[in-house]
Amino acid sequence: MSMTERTSRRERLRRATVAEIHAAVRGLLVEKGPAAVTINAVARQVGMSGPALYHYYASHEELVGAVTADFFRELATAMEQACAARADAPVGERILAACRAMRAWAISHPAEFGWIFASPITPSNRRPDSVRHQAAQRFERVLLDLTVELWQTRPFPVPGLADLPASLREQLTAYSATIDGRLPPEAAHVFLSCWTRLYGLLCMEVLHQLDFAYSDLEPVYEECLRDLALTLGLDHPGR
Amino acid sequence: MSMTERTSRRERLRRATVAEIHAAVRGLLVEKGPAAVTINAVARQVGMSGPALYHYYASHEELVGAVTADFFRELATAMEQACAARADAPVGERILAACRAMRAWAISHPAEFGWIFASPITPSNRRPDSVRHQAAQRFERVLLDLTVELWQTRPFPVPGLADLPASLREQLTAYSATIDGRLPPEAAHVFLSCWTRLYGLLCMEVLHQLDFAYSDLEPVYEECLRDLALTLGLDHPGR
DNA sequence: TAGGTTTGCTTAGAGGTATTAAGTAGACCT
DNA sequence: AGGTCTACTTAATACCTCTAAGCAAACCTA
Numbered sequence: 001m002s003m004t005e006r007t008s009r010r011e012r013l014r015r016a017t018v019a020e021i022h023a024a025v026r027g028l029l030v031e032k033g034p035a036a037v038t039i040n041a042v043a044r045q046v047g048m049s050g051p052a053l054y055h056y057y058a059s060h061e062e063l064v065g066a067v068t069a070d071f072f073r074e075l076a077t078a079m080e081q082a083c084a085a086r087a088d089a090p091v092g093e094r095i096l097a098a099c100r101a102m103r104a105w106a107i108s109h110p111a112e113f114g115w116i117f118a119s120p121i122t123p124s125n126r127r128p129d130s131v132r133h134q135a136a137q138r139f140e141r142v143l144l145d146l147t148v149e150l151w152q153t154r155p156f157p158v159p160g161l162a163d164l165p166a167s168l169r170e171q172l173t174a175y176s177a178t179i180d181g182r183l184p185p186e187a188a189h190v191f192l193s194c195w196t197r198l199y200g201l202l203c204m205e206v207l208h209q210l211d212f213a214y215s216d217l218e219p220v221y222e223e224c225l226r227d228l229a230l231t232l233g234l235d236h237p238g239r
Numbered sequence: 240m241s242m243t244e245r246t247s248r249r250e251r252l253r254r255a256t257v258a259e260i261h262a263a264v265r266g267l268l269v270e271k272g273p274a275a276v277t278i279n280a281v282a283r284q285v286g287m288s289g290p291a292l293y294h295y296y297a298s299h300e301e302l303v304g305a306v307t308a309d310f311f312r313e314l315a316t317a318m319e320q321a322c323a324a325r326a327d328a329p330v331g332e333r334i335l336a337a338c339r340a341m342r343a344w345a346i347s348h349p350a351e352f353g354w355i356f357a358s359p360i361t362p363s364n365r366r367p368d369s370v371r372h373q374a375a376q377r378f379e380r381v382l383l384d385l386t387v388e389l390w391q392t393r394p395f396p397v398p399g400l401a402d403l404p405a406s407l408r409e410q411l412t413a414y415s416a417t418i419d420g421r422l423p424p425e426a427a428h429v430f431l432s433c434w435t436r437l438y439g440l441l442c443m444e445v446l447h448q449l450d451f452a453y454s455d456l457e458p459v460y461e462e463c464l465r466d467l468a469l470t471l472g473l474d475h476p477g478r
Numbered sequence: 479t480a481g482g483t484t485t486g487c488t489t490a491g492a493g494g495t496a497t498t499a500a501g502t503a504g505a506c507c508t
Numbered sequence: 509a510g511g512t513c514t515a516c517t518t519a520a521t522a523c524c525t526c527t528a529a530g531c532a533a534a535c536c537t538a
Contacts, residue, residue, distance in 0.1 A: 010485075010535075017486090038524060051526075052487055060525065118357055121447050140451060168458035175452045192452050196459075199448065200439030208360050209442065212379060213414045213431050219407035220435075249506080249514075256515090278496060290497075291516055299496065 018056060020046050025067045030111045034119065037064070065125045065132040071112045072135035078105045079142045091150045092234030096225055098142060099198060103221055106202055114206050140195075147191045147232075148182045156233045158186035194228045257295060259285050264306045269350045273358065276303070304364045304371040310351045311374035317344045318381045330389040331473030335464055337381060338437060342460055345441055353445045379434075386430045386471075387421045395472045397425035433467045 024045035028036045039060050043050050057063040082101035083094045106113040125132045150156065161169060164186075172185035175192070183191060201224055204210050205217045214220060222237075229237040263284035267275045278299050282289050296302040321340035322333045345352040364371045389395065400408060403425075411424035414431070422430060440463055443449050444456045453459060468475075 008535090014485090039526085040524070048486090049488065051489090051528095054526070055486060117446060117448065126447070126450075137451070165458040165461070167455060168462075171453050171455065171458075174454075188452075193462075196440060196443060196449065197436060200443045201435060203443060203446070203448065204435065204439045207356060207442070208365070209356070209438065210435065211365075212376070213427075214410050215413075216406060216410065219404040219410075222404070223407075247506090253514090277494085279494080287515090288517070290499095290518090293497075294515060 014056075017046070021053065021056060021063075022067050022070055025063065026070075026112070029067075029115060033111070034115060039063070061122055061124060064119065065122075065130060068116060068119065068125075069131040069135035071109075071116055072132070072139045074109075075102065075105050075113070075116075076135075076139040076142050078102075079139075083142075083146065090235070091146060091153060092229065092232065095143070095146045095150065095232070095234070096229065096237055098146060099225055099228070102198075103202060103218075106206060110206060113202075117203050118207060143195060144179060144182075144191065147187075147194075148179075150232060151183055151187050154233070156187070156190060156231070158184075158190055161186050164189065190231060194231060197224060198228065253295075256285070260292065260295060260302075261306050261309055264302065265309075265351070268306075268354060272350070273354060278302070300361055300363060303358065304361075304369060307355060307358065307364075308370040308374035310348075310355055311371070311378045313348075314341065314344050314352070314355075315374075315378040315381050317341075318378075322381075322385065329474070330385060330392060331468065331471065334382070334385045334389065334471070334473070335468065337385060338464055338467070341437075342441060342457075345445060349445060352441075356442050356445060382434060383418060383421075383430065386426075386433075387418075389471060390422055390426050393472070395426070395429060395470070397423075397429055400425050403428065429470060433470060436463060437467065 024042045025037055039053050040050050043053050079098040079101045082097040086094050086097055172188050176185045176188045226237050263281045264276055278292050279289050282292050318337040318340045321336040325333050325336055411428050415424045415427045
């Protein structure tokens with residue numbers, strides 16, 4: 001009986017409080033914008049007074065990083081679920097589903113998605129062991145894993161490694177190593193190109209850098225997906 | 240004699256002070272990061288005390304917007320100069336020069352370029368009559384004007400308007416109108432696609448969203464330019 | 479079950495921020 | 509010469525992050 005509860009009562013309480021804090025942060029972010037997410041305001045929201053929060057986080061920055069990590073995880077989960085819902089479909093279809101899920105989450109959570117980008121990644125949050133970095137990496141892996149599966153089951157056309165500039169070749173080789181060689185440098189190049197276009201488009205939409213021309217980027221995103229499907233040699237992308 | 244000096248002594252002094260303030264802001268931004276750009280710190284730098292700055296700007300936000308506008312203007316000028324240096328070259332070559340100048344400025348002024356994006360565009364700075372918006376528009380026009388010239392002298396291939404989704408067609412038609420029809424909707428679509436890819440890539444580089452894979456995006460950018468040249472039907476893009 | 483430790487909070491306070499208000503010295507113009 | 513405008517000043521408000529010190533209750537252990 002006592003053995004089954006691995007988490008002590010204390011720890012459960014702590015977790016609950018942490019969850020409440022994160023919810024307060026998110027609420028403030030969504031309702032009053034990033035600037036409203038102050039230690040004091042968050043503390044007030046959860047019914048404690050200011051400095052109490054320092055028992056949970058060492059600094060404002062760490063709190064922000066932790067919540068940002070939440071958002072990354074939630075986004076990654078949304079993408080994974082979109083895939084899981086089509087577990088039997090061909091990889092190509094699941095890739096498109098994941099990409100659409102990414103934008104769907106971004107659109108329905110603009111404040112959260114905006115925070116992921118716009119909040120300057122402070123040096124401490126760029127450390128590989130930071131919670132934020134871990135969560136960001138998991139997010140990135142969703143599409144990477146799918147692309148690896150595609151590469152293994154139905155390889156897409158890639159440029160000759162010799163055709164790439166030397167500097168790029170080196171960088172791609174290094175990156176290929178960091179993903180344990182699951183994609184060779186040439187394939188990594190194609191993957192990164194697709195990733196960059198898609199993510200970049202979303203990034204600009206969220207940062208309102210395209211407002212001067214577009215009011216709704218859905219068709220633009222879909223066109224980008226068609227292009228991506230062509231590059232990866234997928235069957236008809238739907239829509 | 241008195242007629243020739245359109246600007247009174249007073250106004251000249253004011254301009255000098257404003258320039259000094261902007262220089263102080265920039266210095267703080269570059270040396271200590273965006274968070275160090277506070278009203279007080281800026282005032283200290285120029286040798287006045289805090290609230291004095293409110294005689295020049297109504298708020299911290301307005302000051303930030305004004306300096307951001309400076310950056311946009313400087314960036315636009317750098318691109319224009321790159322074109323002017325090749326005034327006799329074909330449009331295609333000038334387009335590529337402008338694009339390269341854009342990245343060159345971004346790389347040599349990372350703090351400034353980062354601020355252009357990362358600083359959340361507050362509602363007041365999104366108003367069409369804000370200094371920031373004006374300067375941003377001038378920046379956007381550099382490549383637009385070049386593309387218009389290309390379109391008029393050597394039209395590039397465009398998709399059929401009927402092939403585009405209705406929603407996109409409407410948006411493109413509206414945008415075409417805002418640029419006085421200098422590009423028809425189909426051509427505007429191609430222009431915006433190129434613009435989005437290029438600007439998005441730079442945006443992600445500056446926001447450190449690609450650090451996980453690349454250490455130097457120069458070859459990636461050049462590849463993007465080759466793609467762009469192909470899309471616009473330019474001759475060999477060089478490099 | 480008693481004692482010490484850990485946890486979660488409190489208030490007080492230092493030093494910073496943006497911004498407003500009120501007052502003053504001097505330049506400018508009539 | 510007198511009034512207005514400009515550029516600044518200091519004082520004050522209300523907020524911010526974060527540190528320090530202290531207290532009560534929960535927990536663990538002897």
